[in-house]
Amino acid sequence: MDGTLVDSEKVWEIALHELAAHAGGTLSPEARHAMIGSSMANSMRILREDLGQPDRPEAPDVEWLTDRVFELFGEGLVWRPGAMELLQAVRLAGLPTALVTSTGRRLVEVALKTLGAENFDVVVVGDEVSMPKPDPEPYRTAATLLGVPIEDCVAIEDSPTGVASALASGAAVLAVPAELELPPTDGVHLRTSLVGVDPDYLAALLVNRGLLPTER
Structure with a gap:
């Protein structure tokens, strides 16, 4: 988030x-x-x-x-480039979608006023897991609640802690750095933004499992 x-x-x-x-x-x-x-x-x-x-x-x-x-x-949050468009496209495609965040439930409920609670089938928050990120538990919990094998999931992250959690979980990982630079990592596909990412792009990540070239 x-x-x-x-x-x-x-x-x-x-x-x-x-x-x-x-x-x-x-x-x-x-x-x-x-x-x-x-x-x-x-x-x-x-x-x-x-x-x-x-x-x-x-x-x-x-x-x-x-x-x-x-x-x-409560004063409102600003979307990251391409994020709202991707989320809308994912929902229109009927894909099961989870929000997996280290932030606690109280603050997530406020953020969902911007994000739209209806855009997520599952919300996994930091104060409701026993082992938060970088442990893989949050992502594995989300996949279980969605009823989807973690290997069939794409996790989208922006921080080293989140990337470590997603990668260890077994999901395909798309990383878009925000505040911190992310070094090239095996199994992690890097982009500079979510602009241009759509469900077909996410499907290609699953098919290729990290073999697509890194984009800068």
């Missing part, structure tokens, strides 16, 4: 920098980058280490950050 379908990583960046200031510190660029695509628990661990406050209680920070992002998400 974040960075793949909507340009919400910039919203998270605002809120995380505000949280660091609220805690009396400054969030480093390195720490912020490490948080992209990660779970809330891991992001809070990175924040504490970055601020030099290892004993800082986690729960109040999670509540503060969630409230702030909830407020910012």
Whole structure:
């Protein structure tokens, strides 16, 4: 969701920098980058280490950050290039579709006001799995709920954490970097955007299983 379908990583960046200031510190660029695509628990661990406050209680920070992002998400989210068109085409083609995100349920429900809850048969969120990304559990859970073998799925991701999860799950992986550069990786097809991607393109990824040339 974040960075793949909507340009919400910039919203998270605002809120995380505000949280660091609220805690009396400054969030480093390195720490912020490490948080992209990660779970809330891991992001809070990175924040504490970055601020030099290892004993800082986690729960109040999670509540503060969630409230702030909830407020910012409520103001509306901007689609990533080609994402809305692809999602519409996938739904028109009748393909089972899952949203698989590290973001928690409360914030996802707000984001779905932009994305359209009707566009997803299944929604797997970060606070409802035992092992979040980069573990493959979220994607495998989504495939199971869809009733589709994971090998017949295409996962679309934007971050190293998400790509690792999708690749380990056994899905075909299409990666479109947003905030972080993604290096060429075996089994991962790279594009600069989702513009021009349609259901036939996704089907070709499954047929070729990563053999298509990387596009820049």
